[in-house]
Amino acid sequence: GNYYKLMPLKRTGAKRGRKPKEPSQDPDDLLPYYEKNLKRIRELNRQPVYPLSAFCNFYKARRLELKAKDPDMPQKTMHPLIVKDWKQFVDKESYLETARVQFQEYKQLIDIWKQHSQ
Numbered sequence: 702g703n704y705y706k707l708m709p710l711k712r713t714g715a716k717r718g719r720k721p722k723e724p725s726q727d728p729d730d731l732l733p734y735y736e737k738n739l740k741r742i743r744e745l746n747r748q749p750v751y752p753l754s755a756f757c758n759f760y761k762a763r764r765l766e767l768k769a770k771d772p773d774m775p776q777k778t779m780h781p782l783i784v785k786d787w788k789q790f791v792d793k794e795s796y797l798e799t800a801r802v803q804f805q806e807y808k809q810l811i812d813i814w815k816q817h818s819q
Contacts, residue, residue, distance in 0.1 A: 734752060734803045734806060734807075735803075735806045735809075735810065738750060738806075738807075738810050739810065739813070742810065742813055742814045742817055743817070746817065746818060747814075748811075748814055749807060749810035749811060749814055751807060752800065752803035752804055752806070752807050753800070753803070754800055755793065755796035755797045755799065755800040756787055756796075758796050758799055758800065759783075759786075759787055759790065759793075759796050760783050760787070763783045763786055763787075764779060764783060767779050767782065767783070
Protein backbone atom coordinates (compact mmCIF):
# COMPACT_ATOMS: atom_id res chain seq x y z
CA GLY A 702 0.00 0.00 0.00
CA ASN A 703 2.04 2.92 1.30
CA TYR A 704 5.40 1.45 0.33
CA TYR A 705 5.55 3.20 -3.03
CA LYS A 706 4.49 6.54 -1.59
CA LEU A 707 7.55 6.51 0.67
CA MET A 708 10.02 5.86 -2.14
CA PRO A 709 11.43 8.86 -4.03
CA LEU A 710 10.46 9.03 -7.68
CA LYS A 711 13.81 10.32 -8.77
CA ARG A 712 17.25 9.62 -7.48
CA THR A 713 18.80 12.70 -5.99
CA GLY A 714 22.38 13.62 -5.30
CA ALA A 715 25.57 12.77 -7.13
CA LYS A 716 25.72 9.79 -9.40
CA ARG A 717 27.55 6.89 -7.92
CA GLY A 718 29.84 4.87 -10.11
CA ARG A 719 33.30 3.66 -10.69
CA LYS A 720 36.15 6.02 -11.20
CA PRO A 721 37.63 5.91 -14.69
CA LYS A 722 40.12 3.09 -14.91
CA GLU A 723 43.71 4.14 -15.38
CA PRO A 724 45.62 2.39 -18.17
CA SER A 725 47.44 -0.62 -16.79
CA GLN A 726 51.15 -0.25 -16.24
CA ASP A 727 51.61 -4.01 -15.82
CA PRO A 728 54.06 -5.33 -18.44
CA ASP A 729 52.25 -8.69 -18.34
CA ASP A 730 49.28 -7.08 -20.08
CA LEU A 731 51.37 -6.81 -23.22
CA LEU A 732 52.21 -10.52 -23.28
CA PRO A 733 50.39 -12.75 -25.76
CA TYR A 734 47.43 -14.74 -24.44
CA TYR A 735 49.29 -18.04 -24.02
CA GLU A 736 52.35 -16.66 -22.21
CA LYS A 737 50.27 -14.46 -19.94
CA ASN A 738 48.13 -17.37 -18.80
CA LEU A 739 51.04 -19.77 -18.51
CA LYS A 740 52.66 -17.31 -16.12
CA ARG A 741 49.34 -17.08 -14.25
CA ILE A 742 49.29 -20.87 -13.82
CA ARG A 743 52.91 -21.25 -12.77
CA GLU A 744 53.27 -18.28 -10.45
CA LEU A 745 49.77 -17.92 -8.99
CA ASN A 746 48.45 -21.46 -9.48
CA ARG A 747 45.27 -19.96 -10.94
CA GLN A 748 43.05 -21.20 -13.73
CA PRO A 749 43.68 -19.61 -17.15
CA VAL A 750 41.32 -16.85 -18.26
CA TYR A 751 38.79 -17.83 -20.92
CA PRO A 752 39.78 -16.14 -24.21
CA LEU A 753 37.88 -13.25 -25.74
CA SER A 754 35.55 -13.82 -28.69
CA ALA A 755 36.28 -12.41 -32.15
CA PHE A 756 33.81 -9.58 -31.53
CA CYS A 757 35.38 -8.73 -28.16
CA ASN A 758 38.86 -8.58 -29.69
CA PHE A 759 37.51 -6.27 -32.42
CA TYR A 760 35.68 -4.19 -29.81
CA LYS A 761 38.81 -3.78 -27.72
CA ALA A 762 40.93 -2.70 -30.70
CA ARG A 763 38.28 -0.36 -32.11
CA ARG A 764 37.63 1.20 -28.69
CA LEU A 765 41.33 2.06 -28.37
CA GLU A 766 41.24 3.71 -31.82
CA LEU A 767 38.18 5.78 -30.94
CA LYS A 768 39.64 6.75 -27.55
CA ALA A 769 42.83 7.91 -29.28
CA LYS A 770 40.81 10.16 -31.61
CA ASP A 771 38.49 11.50 -28.91
CA PRO A 772 39.53 10.76 -25.30
CA ASP A 773 36.36 12.35 -23.90
CA MET A 774 33.94 10.20 -25.92
CA PRO A 775 31.68 8.33 -23.49
CA GLN A 776 31.20 4.57 -23.71
CA LYS A 777 27.49 5.12 -24.33
CA THR A 778 28.31 6.90 -27.60
CA MET A 779 31.14 4.57 -28.54
CA HIS A 780 29.27 1.28 -28.19
CA PRO A 781 26.72 1.74 -31.03
CA LEU A 782 29.49 2.93 -33.36
CA ILE A 783 31.61 -0.14 -32.68
CA VAL A 784 28.66 -2.53 -33.10
CA LYS A 785 27.78 -0.88 -36.42
CA ASP A 786 31.43 -1.11 -37.54
CA TRP A 787 31.50 -4.84 -36.69
CA LYS A 788 28.35 -5.51 -38.71
CA GLN A 789 29.85 -3.72 -41.72
CA PHE A 790 33.38 -5.09 -41.21
CA VAL A 791 34.53 -7.22 -44.14
CA ASP A 792 37.69 -8.88 -42.76
CA LYS A 793 36.13 -10.70 -39.80
CA GLU A 794 38.06 -13.85 -40.64
CA SER A 795 41.29 -12.53 -39.08
CA TYR A 796 39.50 -11.92 -35.77
CA LEU A 797 37.70 -15.27 -35.98
CA GLU A 798 41.00 -17.06 -36.60
CA THR A 799 42.62 -15.31 -33.63
CA ALA A 800 39.70 -16.39 -31.44
CA ARG A 801 40.00 -20.01 -32.68
CA VAL A 802 43.74 -20.10 -32.00
CA GLN A 803 43.29 -18.62 -28.53
CA PHE A 804 40.57 -21.16 -27.74
CA GLN A 805 42.92 -24.02 -28.74
CA GLU A 806 45.61 -22.49 -26.53
CA TYR A 807 43.05 -22.23 -23.72
CA LYS A 808 42.35 -25.97 -23.95
CA GLN A 809 46.09 -26.68 -23.69
CA LEU A 810 46.42 -24.30 -20.75
CA ILE A 811 43.53 -25.98 -18.92
CA ASP A 812 45.34 -29.32 -19.25
CA ILE A 813 48.57 -27.77 -17.94
CA TRP A 814 46.68 -26.15 -15.07
CA LYS A 815 44.99 -29.43 -14.11
CA GLN A 816 48.36 -31.21 -14.03
CA HIS A 817 49.97 -28.35 -12.12
CA SER A 818 47.22 -28.10 -9.51
CA GLN A 819 47.28 -31.80 -8.61
